[in-house]
Amino acid sequence: MTLDRRPTAVIAEDEPVLARTLTRLLEQAWPELHIVGVAEDGLRATELALAEVPDVVFLDIKMPGRSGIEVAEAVADDWPDDRAEPLFVFVTAYEEFAVSAFERAAVDYLLKPATAERLQQTVARLKARLAGRTATPDAGGRARLMQRMQSIAAPPVEAGERIKVIRAGVGNTVRMIPVAEVLCFEATEKYVNVVTPTGEALVRMSLRELMARIDSTEFIQVHRSVMVNASAILSATRDENGHYSLAVRGLQRPLKVSRAFGHLFRPM
Template identity: 80%
Template sequence: MSLPAPPTAVIAEDEPVLARSLARLLAQLWPELSIVGVADDGLQATELALAHAPDVMFLDIRMPGRNGIEVAEAVADDWPEGRAVPLFVFVTAYDSYAVPAFERAAVDYLLKPVTPERLQQSVARLKVRLAERAASPQAGEMAALMGRMQAIAAPEAVPEAELAERIKVLRAGVGNTVRMIPLAEVVCFEATEKYVNVVTPSGEALVRMSLRELMARIDSSDFIQVHRSVLVNANAIQSATRDENGHYSLAVRGLQRPLKVSRAFGHLFRPM
């Protein structure tokens, strides 16, 4: 019987001194762990993860390109089917930086500067999780991760007193004009950093709110989430096509380009 391959990891940290310090501590505390890549921004971290398929990722929260949570979500979205996604450990300089959210999406989180004692605890936790994963189906690990990622993206509950304020007609800016767009005319919503792009067959417009806020306030059951940044009108979906990597893309009425479906929502389009 062949021995299992040694565990691998990617470090994402935009401060070189801290990246070297973390790698040095890991070499001392977990000598069998192989660091297969070090990234100094979120986009490179995503590329390294998909190229090397590490068992663990240590992700700085605040990085150029993508923050740590966005990297974890992007990696999970594009991860090859049939392989266990990495175990994520977030690293942050702020002990009050949405720690409860990190705990839902990560095996652990570490505060900067990382101490040997705290890292030793994290290593022990990671070893247990890797052992459990080796003994259980990979599909269960993927389902658990996707559940945690969806918990972060889930819309916040709206108090009963605010239900009357739910949106039925959107007021979207187009230059100096404000378009009044009934929800039924919307093909899809696409989140950007500070806005939501409202797409209709006649054009696009922006509203100044987050996708989470919009999801909580629209008064419609017709919209489904197909990606962490996309809601689509179910009545406008014409077909879903699955590629060789298991990813779905949607052909949507009134939209000239396909919409990508993340792996977390691919089950919505499997044949009945």
């Protein structure tokens, strides 16, 4: 979001009365917010979010066509690389999905019926997150930020040096993982998840930095946040919506391929 435009939002709610109520409460709590669309089912919510690329998406959990959790996953999969991902807020009557929601980086999880007071707290969190995206630190601030990043980053690697073994902390143990044995790298907000046939481990560095320090020709990008060892890919399966998922040797779960990289797996 830039400072010269209003923040935007999409609402996904299959009950029209509740959608109107949430719209009204948001207008009171956040007059600057521009609601660009309301969807009554999960499939339409996905289409609307990808078409409008809003700053915020308010999602019900249980909706026809696709759940709110599935909408968040689908939107993140196909989100344009040149835009910051939307902030997700779940507004639902079901407490039991909170963990799944926060695993998908939800900013907040509101139980219906949302009150004006509770929604005001959510708005404050959203404003703070959006403000953080637009803040530009001064030179001193940038220096402090770089020092802090260096203090928590992985041990430095000299320019031109390539990492052949990844040192990943697992509790009090440091696992020594040969890059050749890695099945895939999955980026999260602060870490990269290193997945091998024998388990997973986290390293505190960005995916871009990591790929610059290994022989990345052995890995292919299948999602904005996922790199896969090409030699470990067994097959690619296309679903009715045109999305591919990969079967990877040694990995029990499939890996989703975002639409932007689907062309890599079309038949020759």
